[in-house]
Amino acid sequence: xxxxxxxxxxxxxxxxxxxxxxxxxxxxxxxxxxxxxxxxxxxxxxxxxxxxxxxxxxxxxxxxxxxxxxxxxxxxxxxxxxxxxxxxxxxxxxxxxxxxxxxxxxxxxxxxxxxxxxxxxxxxxxxxxxxxxxxxxxxxxxxxxxxxxxxxxxxxxxxxxxxxxxxxxxxxxxxxxxxxxxxxxxxxxxxxxxxxxxxxxxxxxxxxxxxxxxxxxxxxxxxxxxxxxxxxxxxxxxxxxxxxxxxxxxxxxxxxxxxxxxxxxxxxxxxxxxxxxxxxxxxxxxxxxxxxxxxxxxxxxxxxxxxxxxxxxxxxxxxxxxxxxxxxxxxxxxxxxxxxxxxxxxxxxxxxxxxxxxxxxxxxxxxxxxxxxxxxxxxxxxxxxxxxxxxxxxxxxxxxxxxxxxxxxxxxxxxxxxxxxxxxxxxxxxxxxxxxxxxxxxxxxxxxxxxxxxxxxxxxxxxxxxxxxxxxxxxxxxxxxxxxxxxxxxxxxxxxxxxxxxxxxx
Amino acid sequence: xxxxxxxxxxxxxxxxxxxxxxxxxxxxxxxxxxxxxxxxxxxxxxxxxxxxxxxxxxxxxxxxxxxxxxxxxxxxxxxxxxxxxxxxxxxxxxxxxxxxxxxxxxxxxxxxxxxxxxxxxxxxxxxxxxxxxxxxxxxxxxxxxxxxxxxxxxxxxxxxxxxxxxxxxxxxxxxxxxxxxxxxxxxxxxxxxxxxxxxxxxxxxxxxxxxxxxxxxxxxxxxxxxxxxxxxxxxxxxxxxxxxxxxxxxxxxxxxxxxxxxxxxxxxxxxxxxxxxxxxxxxxxxxxxxxxxxxxxxxxxxxxxxxxxxxxxxxxxxxxxxxxxxxxxxxxxxxxxxxxxxxxxxxxxxxxxxxxxxxxxxxxxxxxxxxxxxxxxxxxxxxxxxxxxxxxxxxxxxxxx
Numbered sequence: 001x002x003x004x005x006x007x008x009x010x011x012x013x014x015x016x017x018x019x020x021x022x023x024x025x026x027x028x029x030x031x032x033x034x035x036x037x038x039x040x041x042x043x044x045x046x047x048x049x050x051x052x053x054x055x056x057x058x059x060x061x062x063x064x065x066x067x068x069x070x071x072x073x074x075x076x077x078x079x080x081x082x083x084x085x086x087x088x089x090x091x092x093x094x095x096x097x098x099x100x101x102x103x104x105x106x107x108x109x110x111x112x113x114x115x116x117x118x119x120x121x122x123x124x125x126x127x128x129x130x131x132x133x134x135x136x137x138x139x140x141x142x143x144x145x146x147x148x149x150x151x152x153x154x155x156x157x158x159x160x161x162x163x164x165x166x167x168x169x170x171x172x173x174x175x176x177x178x179x180x181x182x183x184x185x186x187x188x189x190x191x192x193x194x195x196x197x198x199x200x201x202x203x204x205x206x207x208x209x210x211x212x213x214x215x216x217x218x219x220x221x222x223x224x225x226x227x228x229x230x231x232x233x234x235x236x237x238x239x240x241x242x243x244x245x246x247x248x249x250x251x252x253x254x255x256x257x258x259x260x261x262x263x264x265x266x267x268x269x270x271x272x273x274x275x276x277x278x279x280x281x282x283x284x285x286x287x288x289x290x291x292x293x294x295x296x297x298x299x300x301x302x303x304x305x306x307x308x309x310x311x312x313x314x315x316x317x318x319x320x321x322x323x324x325x326x327x328x329x330x331x332x333x334x335x336x337x338x339x340x341x342x343x344x345x346x347x348x349x350x351x352x353x354x355x356x357x358x359x360x361x362x363x364x365x366x367x368x369x370x371x372x373x374x375x376x377x378x379x380x381x382x383x384x385x386x387x388x389x390x391x392x393x394x395x396x397x398x399x400x401x402x403x404x405x406x407x408x409x410x411x412x413x414x415x416x417x418x419x420x421x422x423x424x425x426x427x428x429x430x431x432x433x434x435x436x437x438x439x440x441x442x443x444x445x446x447x448x449x450x451x452x453x454x455x456x457x458x459x460x461x462x463x464x465x466x467x468x469x470x471x472x473x474x475x476x477x478x479x480x481x482x483x484x485x486x487x488x489x490x491x492x493x494x495x496x497x498x499x500x501x502x503x504x505x506x
Numbered sequence: 507x508x509x510x511x512x513x514x515x516x517x518x519x520x521x522x523x524x525x526x527x528x529x530x531x532x533x534x535x536x537x538x539x540x541x542x543x544x545x546x547x548x549x550x551x552x553x554x555x556x557x558x559x560x561x562x563x564x565x566x567x568x569x570x571x572x573x574x575x576x577x578x579x580x581x582x583x584x585x586x587x588x589x590x591x592x593x594x595x596x597x598x599x600x601x602x603x604x605x606x607x608x609x610x611x612x613x614x615x616x617x618x619x620x621x622x623x624x625x626x627x628x629x630x631x632x633x634x635x636x637x638x639x640x641x642x643x644x645x646x647x648x649x650x651x652x653x654x655x656x657x658x659x660x661x662x663x664x665x666x667x668x669x670x671x672x673x674x675x676x677x678x679x680x681x682x683x684x685x686x687x688x689x690x691x692x693x694x695x696x697x698x699x700x701x702x703x704x705x706x707x708x709x710x711x712x713x714x715x716x717x718x719x720x721x722x723x724x725x726x727x728x729x730x731x732x733x734x735x736x737x738x739x740x741x742x743x744x745x746x747x748x749x750x751x752x753x754x755x756x757x758x759x760x761x762x763x764x765x766x767x768x769x770x771x772x773x774x775x776x777x778x779x780x781x782x783x784x785x786x787x788x789x790x791x792x793x794x795x796x797x798x799x800x801x802x803x804x805x806x807x808x809x810x811x812x813x814x815x816x817x818x819x820x821x822x823x824x825x826x827x828x829x830x831x832x833x834x835x836x837x838x839x840x841x842x843x844x845x846x847x848x849x850x851x852x853x854x855x856x857x858x859x860x861x862x863x864x865x866x867x868x869x870x871x872x873x874x875x876x877x878x879x880x881x882x883x884x885x886x887x888x889x890x891x892x893x894x895x896x897x898x899x900x901x902x903x904x905x906x907x
Binding site: 030052177178181324329338341343344354410443460471487 | 534537542558559630631636654847
């Protein structure tokens with residue numbers, strides 16, 4: 001036993017204090033661990049510092065230190081007048097600011113642009129903050145109501161009829177086209193080798209057209225009657241409202257459960273009536289400002305917001321079509337998506353500008369801005385379709401199977417179960433597409449529309465402000481605007497992604 | 507009592523229904539008929555309207571115009587071209603210009619992209635921040651903005667040829683573009699090229715032989731000395747025997763412009779710089795994501811096997827990262843090629859600019875010209891995606907094996 005005791009060791013005195021560990025946090029720690037911990041790293045740090053020195057310092061010098069802040073014309077921004085090497089020429093931006101933001105929009109009407117922007121911000125902000133309630137109402141207002149209101153605000157003009165007249169007009173157009181096709185077949189049957197076959201086909205199509213003509217006759221008669229009365233818009237509005245409310249009531253479940261649908265449709269129509277009355281749309285509305293006067297940031301925002309609003313439904317439809325089991329629809333969707341994704345946007349814009357007018361009836365002219373918008377909507381729609389398809393693929397099969405087990409139809413399964421989950425999954429991807437759409441709107445300047453970049457380029461040509469630093473100043477200003485929008489959107493996309501992946505963090 | 511397995515009923519009607527209408531059955535067939543009718547109606551409207559409109563504008567449809575004289579000049583051509591050549595030749599000239607700027611852009615974008623990715627992955631805090639700033643700034647500005655910036659601001663601010671910036675007296679940068687020495691072939695050119703080609707082929711063969719030996723017999727063959735000799739020694743020897751393969755003609759300032767050397771037009775410089783710096787930011791993110799996607803354990807396993815850091819990277823990390831990198835990288839190359847169509851904004855004579863721009867405004871054959879232009883880009887992207895799906899199939903096969 002004594003052996004064991006003597007072999008055990010008990011320290012009698014305290015250990016000497018060890019030095020404190022090297023600090024690895026804070027600025028000093030950062031310097032020690034990430035900047036100057038090895039010779040190579042010191043070299044790299046010096047390289048990085050040099051890179052920053054040669055980019056940041058000249059930029060700041062150009063934008064702030066050497067900048068000219070006030071002046072009347074180019075004379076203020078010339079080195080011989082200022083007495084030093086002039087950097088940014090800010091008075092030039094000051095002078096051109098209205099043009100860069102509104103284009104040639106009449107000065108007296110610019111409050112309309114401001115009001116539209118304000119409306120957009122008011123509707124968009126609550127949509128972007130996840131914590132706020134009433135998302136579906138908000139989304140409906142932003143994606144459906146706002147574009148219509150914005151059109152009447154920005155473009156002006158009024159309406160002569162309402163839903164009833166438009167439906168009647170559309171159906172009549174469709175009918176005329178069918179009858180026209182039948183007549184064309186009948187005339188070509190006289191010369192063709194398969195004449196009798198064409199004749200039969202033509203007669204059938206013409207007959208179909210006549211039948212449709214008689215079917216829609218009550219509608220067209222009613223339209224013509226309403227147009228004859230003094231209060232055409234309001235009569236038409238009342239009839240349309242009554243019909244739509246009735247349909248909503250019946251489809252909503254009749255007396256038993258249709259009350260809610262009826263109430264919401266009545267509320268919608270009351271809101272529409274208020275808007276029509278407020279903006280005087282029934283009496284010609286606001287003075288018309290044609291789109292060739294629009295320009296600058298206004299066009300950039302109009303094109304990108306329209307692109308966002310129109311591309312999403314197109315994308316959803318194409319994505320569903322691509323996943324459909326019905327062969328023709330699937331093939332068409334694949335071909336459509338791959339076609340638009342395979343060509344550059346600029347050729348799409350050329351297509352929309354030069355080729356689309358050829359495809360429309362001769363008496364039918366489409367505004368230049370609208371043409372570009374159609375091209376952009378189709379192009380972006382194809383990209384959005386791939387995003388949405390990714391989201392649809394991420395939803396487990398069990399979800400739609402469970403819905404089917406509950407007896408929901410395909411439409412209800414898709415719209416109530418699958419799509420809401422799928423769209424939530426792909427919000428970051430959608431926002432990233434919107435960023436590239438926003439950047440791509442600059443391409444409309446190539447097809448003679450003056451967006452922010454186009455207006456900037458046009459302003460360079462002004463001899464009143466031509467100085468060596470004009471171009472750099474203009475690019476700095478436009479660059480800051482583009483960067484703010486895109487960077488803001490990308491941060492938002494990161495934020496949403498972080499939120500959606502909350503369950504994966506630990 | 508024998509119980510034979512009964513054959514399942516053929517269910518031919520069900521199968522036909524499934525093929526024709528998908529899961530929706532006869533409803534699906536009906537939907538398809540309605541859809542086909544709508545498509546047919548739209549197609550009919552388009553054709554009849556286009557025919558009527560073309561008649562009104564007195565334009566003859568068809569591709570006959572391709573044989574007409576173009577009658578305008580193009581300021582950068584790879585093949586000989588004069589104003590009296592046909593529109594078909596304009597098409598080829600534009601296509602070649604598109605391909606040239608794309609290839610140059612792809613090369614520089616890859617180089618810059620990998621450098622920026624390495625910066626971002628570097629343990630050095632400052633350098634990774636610099637890389638991040640580059641990526642964020644470049645990605646959040648429109649490409650057209652950057653092209654115009656380089657063309658209208660930077661290149662226009664350069665001095666005129668008389669005061670041009672000289673790069674070691676060999677190349678000169680001015681607002682008229684970049685002037686570089688042009689090579690002139692000498693008598694030694696043909697043998698030099700032949701030997702060079704032979705060297706490349708022989709080195710590739712050696713490489714494959716060495717790999718086979720390594721994988722099948724476990725035999726390590728050191729090939730780099732012989733590859734060095736084949737690629738550099740042999741051409742050098744030929745040069746000594748046959749004389750220089752080519753000499754350079756240096757550009758010289760004469761009057762207001764340069765004589766001699768070859769001039770690269772400023773539009774090309776601006777477009778190539780903008781395209782490569784822009785795409786590089788995206789490539790950097792792809793490369794970074796690819797390298798980060800390889801698990802840390804792979805690196806540790808490599809070093810526990812006694813491989814050096816370089817060998818671990820080369821043999822273990824990079825091959826796995828490449829699998830993640832290559833598909834989006836190809837996508838970026840495709841994007842760059844499509845984005846080169848923005849050349850039309852600054853007047854670089856690419857396909858869109860000379861064909862869909864100038865030729866279209868001269869002939870008015872909108873349908874044919876735009877269809878041809880779109881067709882070219884569509885063909886390029888479909889070919890690329892076909893190659894990529896073959897690549898993906900091979901990768902998944904090698905992973906499965």
